[in-house]
Amino acid sequence: MLADILAGYVQVFQFDNLMYVALGTLIGVALGAFPGLDCTVGVALLLPITYGMTPVQAIMLLSALYGGGVYAGQIPAILFRVPGAPEAIMTTLDGYPMAQKGQAGKALGAGLVASVAGGLFGVIGLTFITPPLAEVALMFGPSEYAALGILGLTAIAFLGSKYPVKAVISGLFGLLFATVGMDPIVGAPRFTFGTTVLMGGINFVPAVIGLFAAAEVYNQIARGAAISKVDIGELKKRVRVQFPTLKEYWSLKWSNLRSALIGLGIGILPGVGATTAAVVGYSQAVQFSKEPEKFGTGILEGVMAPEVANNAAVGGAMVPLLSLGIPGSATTAVMLGAFLMHGLRPGPLLLIQQRPLVFAVFAAMALSNIFFFFMAFPTIQLFAHLKRIPYALLAVGILVFSAVGANALGDLNGMVMMFLFAILGFIMEKYHYAIAPMVLGLVLGPIIEPAFRRALMMQEYDLIGIVTRPVTGMLLIVSILMILVPILLRMRKSDSK
Amino acid sequence: MNAKGEMIISGTILLVACSLYFHVAAAFSQYKHHDLVGPALWPKIILFIVIILSGSLFIKNAFIFFKTQKLAQEVASPLEKEGAFMLGLVIILTLLYSLGLPYTGFLFSIICFQFFVLLILKVKKIPILIFYPLGLTLLIYMIFIKFLNITVPRGTGIFLTFSRLFY
Numbered sequence: 001m002l003a004d005i006l007a008g009y010v011q012v013f014q015f016d017n018l019m020y021v022a023l024g025t026l027i028g029v030a031l032g033a034f035p036g037l038d039c040t041v042g043v044a045l046l047l048p049i050t051y052g053m054t055p056v057q058a059i060m061l062l063s064a065l066y067g068g069g070v071y072a073g074q075i076p077a078i079l080f081r082v083p084g085a086p087e088a089i090m091t092t093l094d095g096y097p098m099a100q101k102g103q104a105g106k107a108l109g110a111g112l113v114a115s116v117a118g119g120l121f122g123v124i125g126l127t128f129i130t131p132p133l134a135e136v137a138l139m140f141g142p143s144e145y146a147a148l149g150i151l152g153l154t155a156i157a158f159l160g161s162k163y164p165v166k167a168v169i170s171g172l173f174g175l176l177f178a179t180v181g182m183d184p185i186v187g188a189p190r191f192t193f194g195t196t197v198l199m200g201g202i203n204f205v206p207a208v209i210g211l212f213a214a215a216e217v218y219n220q221i222a223r224g225a226a227i228s229k230v231d232i233g234e235l236k237k238r239v240r241v242q243f244p245t246l247k248e249y250w251s252l253k254w255s256n257l258r259s260a261l262i263g264l265g266i267g268i269l270p271g272v273g274a275t276t277a278a279v280v281g282y283s284q285a286v287q288f289s290k291e292p293e294k295f296g297t298g299i300l301e302g303v304m305a306p307e308v309a310n311n312a313a314v315g316g317a318m319v320p321l322l323s324l325g326i327p328g329s330a331t332t333a334v335m336l337g338a339f340l341m342h343g344l345r346p347g348p349l350l351l352i353q354q355r356p357l358v359f360a361v362f363a364a365m366a367l368s369n370i371f372f373f374f375m376a377f378p379t380i381q382l383f384a385h386l387k388r389i390p391y392a393l394l395a396v397g398i399l400v401f402s403a404v405g406a407n408a409l410g411d412l413n414g415m416v417m418m419f420l421f422a423i424l425g426f427i428m429e430k431y432h433y434a435i436a437p438m439v440l441g442l443v444l445g446p447i448i449e450p451a452f453r454r455a456l457m458m459q460e461y462d463l464i465g466i467v468t469r470p471v472t473g474m475l476l477i478v479s480i481l482m483i484l485v486p487i488l489l490r491m492r493k494s495d496s497k
Numbered sequence: 498m499n500a501k502g503e504m505i506i507s508g509t510i511l512l513v514a515c516s517l518y519f520h521v522a523a524a525f526s527q528y529k530h531h532d533l534v535g536p537a538l539w540p541k542i543i544l545f546i547v548i549i550l551s552g553s554l555f556i557k558n559a560f561i562f563f564k565t566q567k568l569a570q571e572v573a574s575p576l577e578k579e580g581a582f583m584l585g586l587v588i589i590l591t592l593l594y595s596l597g598l599p600y601t602g603f604l605f606s607i608i609c610f611q612f613f614v615l616l617i618l619k620v621k622k623i624p625i626l627i628f629y630p631l632g633l634t635l636l637i638y639m640i641f642i643k644f645l646n647i648t649v650p651r652g653t654g655i656f657l658t659f660s661r662l663f664y
Contacts, residue, residue, distance in 0.1 A: 052645035165550055169511070172547045176518070176540060183525075183536035190525060190536050191518070221618070222584045224576030392618035393625070396611050397633060399587075403594070404607070404637050408647040412598060419591050426584075431506050453534045461534070 005127060008359030012367055017060060020053070021364045024061035025371040028068025029379050033076060037394075038085040039069025040436075043334045044212040045398070047205050047341065048405030055342035056357050062338050063318070063361050064368035066331050070274050070314050071115040071372050074307055075383050078107045079239070087274040087310040090282040094295065094302025101298050105242040110300050111307045112376050113243060114256065118308035119369035121260040122267065122315020126322075127362045129268070133323035134348040143455035143466045147475035149448035152326035153440055154479040163432045164486045170433045174441020175448070177202050184450045197413050204337045204442060206406035206418035211435050212334065214402040214418060215425025217395045222426070241377055244300055252301050255285050256308045263309035267316020273329040274313040281309025315365060321346050322358055325447060330436035336443045503558040511551035519544040586617045602652025602660040608634050638663070 011017060031042040043062050050058035073085030078095035091111060098107035140148065153171050180191045181201030192198040259281035266277040285305035286292045295302050317329040325347030327333035339346050344354060351358055406418035425435055459465040467473055522544060525537035594610045601609075611630035620626060641647045642664050651660035 049640060049645065051647075165554060169547055169550050169554075172543050172550075176543050176547070179540045179543070185534075186536055188525060188536045190540065191521065218584055218587070221587060222577070222580045224574070224580035390620070392615060392620050393629060395618060396614050396629070399591075399614065400607060400611055400633060400637065403591075403610075404603075404641055404649075407598075407649065408641055408645065412595070412650070415598075416595055419588075419595065423588065427506070431503060449539045453538065456534045 001131065004355060004359045005362070007356055008361075008363035011056065011356060011360040012060065012363040017057060017360070017364070018367075020057045020061045021064045021367050022371055024064030024364075025068040025368040026375055028065035028070075028368075029072040029372055029375050031065075032069035032072030033084045033379055033383055034394075038073070038087075039066050040331045040334055041213050041216060041398075042069055043331055043338070044208045045401050045405065047208065047334070047338055048408045050338060051341070051408065055339075055344055055354075056360050058338055058342055059335075059344075059357065059361050060364035062335050063365045064371070066335070067119055067311070067314050067365055067368040068372045068375070069331075070310055071112075071119070071307075071369075071376070072379065074111045074115065074303075075108065075376075075380055078111060078303070079104060079380075079383060087278055087313075088306075089275065090278045090306035091303055093282070094298050094300075097296065097298030098300075098303065099298075103298065105240045106244060106300075107298075107303050108239065108376075108380055109241045109243040110248075111303050112241065112373060113249070114304035114307035115311045116369045116373050117256065118260055118263055118311030119314060120366060121308070122264055122312040123362060123366040123369070124315075125264040125312070126315040126318050126365070127359075129319050130323045130358070130362075131351060133319065134351045137324050137348040140348075140471070141455065142451040142458060143469055143472045144475065146448050146451035146455055147472040147479070148324055148326060149444045149451065151475045151479045151482070152320070152324075153437075153444050153448070154482040163434070164483070164490065166431075166433045167437045168483065170428065170435070171437035171441040174438035174443075175445040176441075177207070177438075178442050178445025179449065184446065185453055202442070203414055203417060205341060206414040207421045207442060208334050208337055208439055209402045209406050210418040210421030211425040211439060212330075213398050214422030215429060215435070217398050217402075218422055218426040219429050220391060221395060222430075239380060241380060248300060252304055255288065255301055255305055258284050258288065259305045259308040260312045263312030264316040266309070267313030267329075268319045273317060274310040277313035277316075278306035278310040282306040311369075318361075318365070322350060322361070323348060325350075327440060327443065330439065333436065333439045333443055340443075503554070503561075512548065512555060515544050515547045515551065519548065583617050587614060590614060590617065599650050600653050600656065602656040603649035604634065604638070604660055604663060605652065605656055607637065 012021060027042060027046065028039055031037045032039060042065050046062065046065065050061060053061065069085060070087050073083050073088030074091045074095065075084060077083040077088040077091040078099055081092050081096040083089045083092055095107045095111065098104065137148075153175070178201070180198055182188070182199060183190055189199060262280050262284060263274070263277040266280060267274065282295075282302065282305050285301050286295045289295065289301065313329075317327075317332050320326045321332045321336060325336075325345065327336050336346060339350075344350060344357070402418055402422070403415055407415040427433075428435055428438070455466050456463070467476055519541060522537050522540040525535060525540070590610065590613055594606055598606050608630045611633060612626060615626055615629065642649060649664070651657050651664075
């Protein structure tokens with residue numbers, strides 16, 4: 001294990017790879033700091049660009065982007081009370097009041113150290129949890145795999161928790177889209193309507209670019225945001241990052257440790273993600289605090305707790321992806337597409353067949369935390385000077401990158417597919433059908449369907465025999481609970497209203 | 498939330514489309530020797546659940562609609578109306594871009610596409626209208642054509658001659 005870890009670092013420290021990690025972190029920081037763009041959009045937009053890279057470089061670039069993106073959301077959250085990414089929403093509560101008190105530099109310094117500490121904690125957890133979990137998963141048969149896929153998909157109830165039924169419908173449509181093309185077992189064409197274009201199925205990359213990137217632009221245009229300007233505020237004074245004293249850090253050690261554990265744990269749960277980790281991390285800090293009334297007034301603990309948690313969740317979210325092949329968040333669902341695009345299938349076998357790659361990803365994620373520590377300073381200065389950015393320029397940039405990226409990977413049909421999915425994504429957003437479950441369905445469909453059908457054949461079509469297998473049964477019960485609990489909670493809430 | 502729009506989505510589109518797709522999926526069972534776990538099984542399970550769920554959504558929204566139709570309707574703000582008009586134009590432009598790309602080639606069409614989208618989005622500064630599309634096209638050219646060696650359409654006729662100057 002130690003040798004694998006060292007080999008991972010040796011691989012990352014090769015000049016080319018180092019540059020890709022730095023580039024990924026830089027793009028992540030830039031996107032994360034910009035309100036309206038997040039790391040999921042970034043990963044989706046960069047997918048086609050990774051086509052020309054080796055699989056290791058591609059995955060390292062995207063992993064670094066993920067880490068950098070989650071960190072940088074705190075910059076506008078602290079400076080202007082506008083979270084750059086949803087993960088930074090809790091940081092606004094104490095970060096912005098600190099900025100108003102003239103302590104913006106200190107809040108940014110504390111947030112930066114918290115992000116690095118949380119990120120590194122997440123990577124350590126990822127490094128030591130992934131291999132044993134993958135070994136357990138190696139013992140799984142088709143029925144367990146199908147159940148695991150279903151469990152991953154039921155995370156949709158959490159991903160779209162505001163409208164769980166619609167989230168389930170969205171996820172089911174993802175599964176349905178995944179059935180388009182040749183049947184994986186008997187090779188029969190399905191939903192191709194006689195055209196050869198759909199024989200190969202729906203190309204994941206154009207679909208994801210359309211759903212996440214182009215659809216967001218359509219939404220902003222429809223809301224009228226493209227005519228206006230993204231006002232990210234105005235700062236009167238020059239901001240200098242100041243780090244709190246060691247004594248201040250030491251006094252928050254237990255709060256930060258709890259946040260880190262919460263972040264890692266929540267990150268591992270499929271579908272919950274870094275935003276929830278930040279919310280829970282902040283809540284625990286309030287609960288355990290001797291002076292809870294001070295939260296929200298601008299205190300260090302209120303900045304550090306959510307930042308430790310959301311960055312620890314980044315490493316956590318990679319655990320189910322690398323060990324089980326099940327994405328832990330919307331961003332990792334898109335990253336799963338990157339693995340598939342490069343001919344890699346995440347899951348327990350990845351650790352056997354591509355062990356050096358997996359450990360290189362761990363090392364790259366650790367290193368990206370160090371990189372964004374240094375990249376934060378110029379980014380903060382840049383954002384402190386920005387006042388207004390015309391959204392029209394961003395919109396055109398995203399649309400053009402989306403079109404060319406989809407064209408690059410799927411010829412003209414890919415581009416048409418991307419725009420169709422962009423329109424679909426726009427309609428879904430308008431009517432509150434969450435997009436992430438559809439993407440999860442699209443990536444998990446090819447895992448669940450063949451596993452389910454093989455399990456049925458192996459058990460001689462005895463469905464009861466399948467669901468009563470101990471691990472399968474347990475996973476299915478958890479899946480059912482994950483769907484029912486949010487729906488019942490919502491019904492209870494509306495009843496009490 | 499607009500219950501009428503919700504009814505159209507959950508009722509008309511989801512229910513009707515899924516029922517039609519269920520009918521299409523049923524035809525997959527012609528592979529008799531794989532009937533039980535054949536190609537139709539999985540899509541039919543999915544479609545069945547979607548039909549049930551969207552049916553329940555439709556009933557719920559119909560109930561809300563008939564109960565509240567006399568109440569104030571959602572009124573779009575002038576900004577949203579303008580936004581919807583712009584979106585319509587951008588989508589039409591996108592369609593034209595997709596259809597015209599094989600004939601006009603990548604470079605010419607991408608510059609025109611950007612220029613017109615900027616115009617639709619009310620960017621009025623001439624230097625931005627000229628230099629932003631050119632700069633972005635140069636970036637895309639370097640990344641996708643030079644670095645990734647992606648094949649992009651060259652167009653026909655005069656556009657082919659123009660494209661050959663660059664790639």
